[in-house]
Structures are given as structure tokens and as C-alpha cells.
Amino acid sequence: MxxxxxxxxxxxxxxxxxxxxxxxxxxxxxxxxxxxxxxxxxxxxxxxxxxxxxxxxxxxxxxxxxxxxxxxxxRQVNLEREPTRYCPNLLPHAHFHDEETGAILDVDLPASLLDKLKVVLPRGYEASVIEIAFRGRARPPLSARRTVQSA
Amino acid sequence: MxxxxxxxxxxxxxxxxxxxxxxxxxxxxxxxxxxxxxxxxxxxxxxxxxxxxxxxxxxxxxxxxxxxxxxxxxRQVNLEREPTRYCPNLLPHAHFHDEETGAILDVDLPASLLDKLKVVLPRGYEASVIEIAFRGRARPPLSARRTVQSA
DNA sequence: GCAGCCAATTGGAATGATTCCGGATAGCAA
DNA sequence: TTGCTATCCGGAATCATTCCAATTGGCTGC
The missing domain is CATH 1.10.10.10 (Winged helix-like DNA-binding domain superfamily/Winged helix DNA-binding domain)
Known part of the structure; x- marks a missing residue:
């Protein structure tokens, strides 16, 4: 597990x-x-x-x-000016911040993408940490919804 | 210009x-x-x-x-818990935060990379903003240094 | 040109997350 | 035990930012 x-x-x-x-x-x-x-x-x-x-x-x-x-x-997670949030997920991942509900979702990041990211840095710049945050709306497909729709 | x-x-x-x-x-x-x-x-x-x-x-x-x-x-730039910083660069770009000097560098992001980033989101999640921040040390190559080295 | 109106500005007070501080505790070492 | 240091604790302090109520400024219509 x-x-x-x-x-x-x-x-x-x-x-x-x-x-x-x-x-x-x-x-x-x-x-x-x-x-x-x-x-x-x-x-x-x-x-x-x-x-x-x-x-x-x-x-x-x-x-x-x-x-x-x-x-x-x-991991400490800082989004916008909001209070710091805490995350025990140690795998490399980004965060999706739902503007409507405020919910935060972990988004796995493939290693290949991280490699491509590091490449954009100019020579001599070395990043020990990369933080990626998406902000937007979540509109889960019907198949994924747990809540019952009103008839 | x-x-x-x-x-x-x-x-x-x-x-x-x-x-x-x-x-x-x-x-x-x-x-x-x-x-x-x-x-x-x-x-x-x-x-x-x-x-x-x-x-x-x-x-x-x-x-x-x-x-x-x-x-x-x-653009408002929030890094860690530090006070908000302000950036008039409207092109899509990430920020490199030098841990030693505190300096912040704009890093251009190619559109292709942004496309690859959006792909990692699960179905139904749509990001209106993507924020990317690198944290680390800048060790500019000698050829790029302006300061005179001690003899 | 003037009255009225709303946006913008201002100083100061309030907020709120986080850090600091000085003293009390607790666990290990001798 | 005695001591030593790390940890814990409550409360005060910090500090970026927001709020507030009062003034000012600039248009709009007359």
C-alpha cells in the first residue's frame, strides 16, 4: 500500500x-x-x-x-495570499486550486515533464524545487460525479 | 520596441x-x-x-x-510566505527565485510547454492560470559575469 | 459655470497568520 | 538523582494587508 x-x-x-x-x-x-x-x-x-x-x-x-x-x-503549499496548507504527498506533483470551492487537488507530474521544465532555465540556474499551481474551475464529467442531479 | x-x-x-x-x-x-x-x-x-x-x-x-x-x-507574484511582488511582464513566464540573493528572474515559457502542462490535468479540470516557480541557486557561467574576480 | 454624483484617495485603525519569547516540562545521559 | 537540551506552551509581538470613514477630484447634465 x-x-x-x-x-x-x-x-x-x-x-x-x-x-x-x-x-x-x-x-x-x-x-x-x-x-x-x-x-x-x-x-x-x-x-x-x-x-x-x-x-x-x-x-x-x-x-x-x-x-x-x-x-x-x-510539504508546505502556498497558494495566493492564503494561509499555508500542508500536504503529506511526497511524490512530485502540482496543485490544482478550484476557484469556486477552494478545494485543492494533487496532480501527478511525470518525470518527463519535469525534465522539460528544467530545460527552460538559462545556463547556470539550478532549481532545487519546482512549484506548479493551476488555478481554475473543476467541471468533472457526469460519470465522475457522486452527487445526485435534481430531477 | x-x-x-x-x-x-x-x-x-x-x-x-x-x-x-x-x-x-x-x-x-x-x-x-x-x-x-x-x-x-x-x-x-x-x-x-x-x-x-x-x-x-x-x-x-x-x-x-x-x-x-x-x-x-x-501580475502579482507570490513566492513562499514573502510579501507580494509585482511584475509588469505580461508574456507567459515562470519565476526563478534565487535562494541566496532573493533575486527574482523572469523565465520565458514556450507555448509548447504550456500545452504539455495542461495535459496533465484530469478530465473536467480547466486552468485559467498556471503559476510556475523555480527555487534554487544561480551560478552564472563566467562569461556572463560582470563582476571582476579577485586576482 | 455650477450642483450632484460616484470613483478615488487618504490616514489610521483593524485584521489575521505567523513568529517570538521566557518559562515550564520531559526525556535521555552521566 | 542531577543535569542538559529539546520540546512545549500561552501570550505578546510582528507585519503585510485590508478595512473604514471622511475628504477630494473629476465628470455629467443642466
Missing amino acids: PNSTLEHEAFARKLAGSGLRSTPQREVVYNVLMQKRDHPTAEEVFTRVRERRPGISLATVYNCLETLAQCGLV | PNSTLEHEAFARKLAGSGLRSTPQREVVYNVLMQKRDHPTAEEVFTRVRERRPGISLATVYNCLETLAQCGLV
Whole structure:
């Protein structure tokens, strides 16, 4: 099962790789992100985490998210001027931002496309990160709709 | 000469096209952006504009920038969590963000590449805007360097 | 040319996401 | 245990940006 939640062990190892500790708070924050991968904001993560760990503070949630981003377990997603969102999908992907609903969709990027992208950079410019965001409307085909149409 | 500053006339016409007026403040803000196309922040635009128009307020600069973005004369550029920057380059292009210097470089995007990008979207998703940002280091080849190397 | 009207401008206050700070805790090491 | 450092915490501070209410400016029709 790809992209499944890391075991405690693997989680701790990943953090240790950056000289960081695994803590209950960090683990809960990570699990919350993995459970509902809808690109929540820090505030949203906070309310979800509090259900499992009522004592946790917002500052800690920010710290944990920052820490997880540092060691590469999650990705920060900045769209427009909106609050930062968090994404545990580590595969190379772009984001589609639905202007109507605000929903964010991960869009897989083939390696071939990434290669073509790097080529547009002038000589001497080397990118360690490429961020791609689409903005527009989603008009899913009928076959993909789950909602019942009014008769 | 492509991309040259618009004449008052053309400037006013472009604004009028969105039902907006040309005002001295808007014109100065626009001219400042055209004169030094280094992706300044609103605050930077403010200090530059004040040299020509000491009375202008920061609120007005924000308003003007917003207005110019609305009618398509400039583009807002959001990188990471930094303050919004403004760019009068209307051709389709990406941005390269130098991690060391903070400098931002416009990178032209061939239409063919944009076509390939749109293809990665699932059926029913239509993007009106595609934003691409590279982050990394610039290591210009010697032949392109202007600074004198120490002997 | 003048009254009326709406857009634009302005300074200052408010907002809101995020960071900072100083002290309390907790887990590991000796 | 004692100490040491990383982590956590609540609250204050930051800072880009937006909001607001009041003024100004520029047309439109008379």
C-alpha cells in the first residue's frame, strides 16, 4: 500500500535523520495530515489534533508542522495570499486550486515533464524545487460525479 | 520596441476597458514598475513612488497595484510566505527565485510547454492560470559575469 | 459655470497568520 | 538523582494587508 502512514519506528527514524526527536505531538500532527489529505491549514490541523490531544497548543502545531516540513515528511503549499496548507504527498506533483470551492487537488507530474521544465532555465540556474499551481474551475464529467442531479 | 511603457492614452484605454479611470497615482505606480522591473514589493513601490509624488499614501499604492492587477497591466507574484511582488511582464513566464540573493528572474515559457502542462490535468479540470516557480541557486557561467574576480 | 454624483484617495485603525519569547516540562545521559 | 537540551506552551509581538470613514477630484447634465 503506497503512501500509507509510517510506523512509529520509521517516523522516528526519519526525524532522527535530521537530528530531531519523535514526540507524541509530532506524531499526532503527522497522523492527522495522513488521515485526511485535504491540504488543511495550520488552524484546521489544530482543531483536528485537539480532538485527540486536547491540551496541545497552536504554537506547538505550528512548530510540529515546521519540523515535519524540515525533515521532508510534509510539504508546505502556498497558494495566493492564503494561509499555508500542508500536504503529506511526497511524490512530485502540482496543485490544482478550484476557484469556486477552494478545494485543492494533487496532480501527478511525470518525470518527463519535469525534465522539460528544467530545460527552460538559462545556463547556470539550478532549481532545487519546482512549484506548479493551476488555478481554475473543476467541471468533472457526469460519470465522475457522486452527487445526485435534481430531477 | 516590445514591452515599452504604455502612452497615457493606451494606459487610460486599458483601464477604461475594465471600467476604471486613469489617475496620476495609478500612472506613477505603473511607470515605477516599468522603469525597474525587479519585482518590487508594495512597500518598495511605495518608497519609489514617493520620490515623484511625496504626498501619496501607502493605502493608495496598494489600491493602485490591486487595480493594475485587476485590469491585467501587472501580475502579482507570490513566492513562499514573502510579501507580494509585482511584475509588469505580461508574456507567459515562470519565476526563478534565487535562494541566496532573493533575486527574482523572469523565465520565458514556450507555448509548447504550456500545452504539455495542461495535459496533465484530469478530465473536467480547466486552468485559467498556471503559476510556475523555480527555487534554487544561480551560478552564472563566467562569461556572463560582470563582476571582476579577485586576482 | 455650477450642483450632484460616484470613483478615488487618504490616514489610521483593524485584521489575521505567523513568529517570538521566557518559562515550564520531559526525556535521555552521566 | 542531577543535569542538559529539546520540546512545549500561552501570550505578546510582528507585519503585510485590508478595512473604514471622511475628504477630494473629476465628470455629467443642466
